[in-house]
Amino acid sequence: MSWAAHDLEPYAIQAHHSKLKVAFVPLLLGSYAPDLMTKWYVYGIHLGPWDLKADNAAQFHRGWPGLGFTHSFLYGAVIGLIFWKGLGSKNWGISFMIGQWAHALTDAGDTVGTMLFFPWTHHFSVGAWAYAGQTGRLTDAAAYFSGLGGMWDLVWIVIGLYSWQVLTRSYFETHVFTADAFWPKVNRFVPMTALLVAYRAAFFYGTSRWIAWTVWAHVIHHFPYDLSWGGPHWVPAEHS
């Protein structure tokens, strides 16, 4: 799985607004969507006396039977179609689909991969970094930010900083605010400055948590870096 990449990819896509007419909110929603339904059960939660956790995290998260279809092109297309035909916004539908497809493609970078062409259940996996969701969120974080996954996130941070203009007030007011009726509707109740801060929030979150997890894993806890293919190999990785 990927961490900060899903926060940052929408800004890189937004930078190509002249070619891709996208709405930022559904783009971000699509980028988060595959994990919204799955991550809590992959890592497990305490609910009163109950501990809810998937017996086989990778199977539940990426497989079939399981909710692996959330990481397929079909899922993005179906939800996008619901936005388009059901809610009447073609822009929201296409933007959601682009964001969700970006997520599905990025997660194909790990050792489990994604069923991109579900209902074909073949897993497409580049195998560049270890899938370690089954180890719990802290070990998963330590492993992810010790391997090529963390470096992949860094690439998106650099691309985002290179595209810094998409984060400016003038860009937001000219290209983001005007591209989607969502923003003017919210602007009736919330001032423009707050909307601008909200627009920048995912970039802030992705970049800041990348730094924080890196510091946590390597300065505070001294987990070893292992940038070899499929690493880090000190964590038991799941494979498809």
Added chain:
Amino acid sequence: MIYRPSHRQLAVAGGYAAAGALYVLIGVTYVDFLFSFFTALAYLLIVAWLVPAAVRRII
């Protein structure tokens, strides 16, 4: 064409960098703080919008 950020844009970026430094400090101390986008959104709205707006109103 290469665009350079204005002084005002650099000042804004500096403010976000300071907010990010505090977020990182809180996050490495209490890692639960790092897990939710909505926590980060709320934090950023407080430090980058509400607090500056309150300060401007006071002074």
